[in-house]
Amino acid sequence: MTVWEELKARGLIAQVTDEDEIKKMVNEGKATFYIGFDPTADSLHVGHFMALCLMKRLQMAGNRPIALLGGGTGMIGDPSGRTDMRQMMTKETIQHNIDCFKKQMERFIDFSDGKALMVNNADWLLDLNYVELLRDVGACFSVNRMLTAECYKQRMERGLSFLEFNYMIMQSYDFYMLYQKYGCNMQFGGDDQWSNMLGGTELIRRKLGKDAYAMTITLLLNSEGKKMGKTQSGAVWLDPNKTSPFDFYQYWRNVDDADVIKCMRLLTFLPLEQIEEMASWEGSQLNKAKEILAYELTGLVHGEEEAKKAQEGARALFAGGADTANMPSTELADEDFQDGSVDLITLLVKTGLVPTRSEGRRAIEQGGVSVDGEKITDIKYTVAKENIPENGLVLKRGKKKFHKILTK
Numbered sequence: 001m002t003v004w005e006e007l008k009a010r011g012l013i014a015q016v017t018d019e020d021e022i023k024k025m026v027n028e029g030k031a032t033f034y035i036g037f038d039p040t041a042d043s044l045h046v047g048h049f050m051a052l053c054l055m056k057r058l059q060m061a062g063n064r065p066i067a068l069l070g071g072g073t074g075m076i077g078d079p080s081g082r083t084d085m086r087q088m089m090t091k092e093t094i095q096h097n098i099d100c101f102k103k104q105m106e107r108f109i110d111f112s113d114g115k116a117l118m119v120n121n122a123d124w125l126l127d128l129n130y131v132e133l134l135r136d137v138g139a140c141f142s143v144n145r146m147l148t149a150e151c152y153k154q155r156m157e158r159g160l161s162f163l164e165f166n167y168m169i170m171q172s173y174d175f176y177m178l179y180q181k182y183g184c185n186m187q188f189g190g191d192d193q194w195s196n197m198l199g200g201t202e203l204i205r206r207k208l209g210k211d212a213y214a215m216t217i218t219l220l221l222n223s224e225g226k227k228m229g230k231t232q233s234g235a236v237w238l239d240p241n242k243t244s245p246f247d248f249y250q251y252w253r254n255v256d257d258a259d260v261i262k263c264m265r266l267l268t269f270l271p272l273e274q275i276e277e278m279a280s281w282e283g284s285q286l287n288k289a290k291e292i293l294a295y296e297l298t299g300l301v302h303g304e305e306e307a308k309k310a311q312e313g314a315r316a317l318f319a320g321g322a323d324t325a326n327m328p329s330t331e332l333a334d335e336d337f338q339d340g341s342v343d344l345i346t347l348l349v350k351t352g353l354v355p356t357r358s359e360g361r362r363a364i365e366q367g368g369v370s371v372d373g374e375k376i377t378d379i380k381y382t383v384a385k386e387n388i389p390e391n392g393l394v395l396k397r398g399k400k401k402f403h404k405i406l407t408k
Contacts, residue, residue: 001272002027003061009272010265012054014191014216017201022186022213029062033186034178036121036171037105038070039097040089043239044104046229046251047190050220052108053267053300054188059109059116066117066184067105069098072125073170076163094122104238107301117182121174137173140206141199149195168199175200179212191216220266223258234355238301244328245302247352247401249310252294254400260289268296317402329392329404332385341382344369347395351403363397370396 004023007013016022025031035051037044044052055065074094089097102118109116146152146168152160175197178184185204187197197214204212220228229236236251237243243251255263264275270292278289291311299307313327330351336342348360348369363369364379371383372394383393385407392404 003029003058006272007054007057011262012050012217012266014218015194016215017198017213018211021211022215025186025213026058026061026063031058031063031186032066032182032184033058033063033188034066034068034119034175034184035188036068036070036073036174037101038074039094039101040074041235041237042097042100043237043242044101045238046236047220047227049229049238049267049297049301050217051189052105053269054217055116056108057269064114064116065109066119066178066182067109068174068178069101069118069120071095071098071120071122073121073167073174075126076167076170100239107303119178119182121170121177124177125170125173133173137169137176137203137207140203141169141172146195146199150192152195168196171196172199172203175212176203176207179204179208179210185210185212187212187214189214189216191219218266220263223256228255228259228263240302240306245298245306246310246313246328248301249294249298249307249314250400252297253290253314255290255293257286260286260293264289264293264296267300268293269300270296327394327402327404329406331406331408332388333408337385340386341384344371344376344381344383345379347383347405348397351395351405353395353397353401353403368398 001009002023004027007026022031035055037048037051055067059065071094074089074097075091098120105111105118111118146165147156149168152165152168171193175184175187187200189197194214194216197216201212201214204210222228235243236248238248240248252263261275261279264270264278265272268275278285278292281289294314295307295311298310302310317327328351332342332350336346336350344364345357345360348354348363349357354360354363360369361379364376364381367375367377369376371381373396383405387393388405388407392406395403395405397403
């Protein structure tokens with residue numbers, strides 16, 4: 001099976017500009033392609049996971065990836081898939097986020113010996129002269145055509161700022177620069193980026209008279225058509241300090257039955273033959289498939305050792321065991337206690353088991369919270385510091401979310 005055939009069989013490919021040409025370059029290992037990452041937070045998240053896995057797959061086949069960090073475009077904000085304008089970030093925040101992205105990407109991509117590049121579009125976007133850009137690039141874009149793009153159509157009713165309207169031009173200019181600087185003639189990205197990517201191929205054609213190509217990858221959606229990678233507490237991050245390896249493992253261990261095999265195909269590096277065997281599994285075997293999925297993805301992001309710890313911790317808990325060594329934990333300081341106690345709602349928020357106090361109150365009232373195995377329905381329930389054992393107190397929300405409380 002060729003690289004291209006495997007990408008198709010896994011369901012990774014959504015739209016392409018010239019399938020025959022892209023297929024030829026990818027299969028021969030001669031493609032130099034890029035994927036852009038805007039530094040909107042201090043960690044990559046599950047939404048970036050698909051792109052990172054694609055880069056890794058194609059690099060393993062001899063192709064050269066370019067990870068383009070949006071130090072420039074991040075100052076504008078991509079309107080794609082947004083119902084409102086993104087919050088503006090300072091240059092310092094953007095730089096901090098870029099530094100965090102770099103560390104995480106190195107787990108997936110081999111940047112040694114020119115096998116891959118990491119580039120920041122601030123290097124060319126922040127020094128542009130506005131009038132020169134209008135004359136040089138602006139003339140290549142039709143406003144009429146831009147307004148037919150899905151990313152803009154969704155926003156026209158609510159209001160689209162001129163700042164965001166320029167995002168397509170900036171992203172297209174990135175492709176134009178990467179083509180000239182590094183011979184990059186292919187851009188990959190999420191399916192919601194299609195219009196922006198076509199803007200880049202058209203700019204290269206008009207300015208340089210050359211062909212460039214675009215391919216979008218399938219968005220990671222669950223069986224209900226909703227984007228995956230969100231929990232009640234927020235996004236599922238790749239940074240272990242924002243989403244612990246245990247919680248990351250648990251997220252994939254608890255995916256819906258209908259989504260297990262699809263996630264296996266899209267995200268793991270398991271052979272397709274093995275995945276197809278699991279596609280016929282039912283009942284308790286599906287739980288085994290979920291364990292395999294969770295283990296594989298946790299290993300990819302956090303390493304084999306953390307994946308083993310997370311799996312052992314999860315198995316011990318669900319078997320009713322008392323081994324909490326690998327459970328995510330929070331250590332309380334003296335200032336967290338008032339008169340020697342701390343209320344349960346505060347603990348739920350502090351551990352990230354709920355995003356807000358009102359959510360915590362609701363979870364307790366509905367009987368979804370327990371402390372060391374005892375269900376608590378009193379929203380005024382408190383825990384005394386002296387009653388927290390040395391090996392910790394276990395909070396549980398719902399059937400599958402655990403967190404250990406420790407004291408200094």
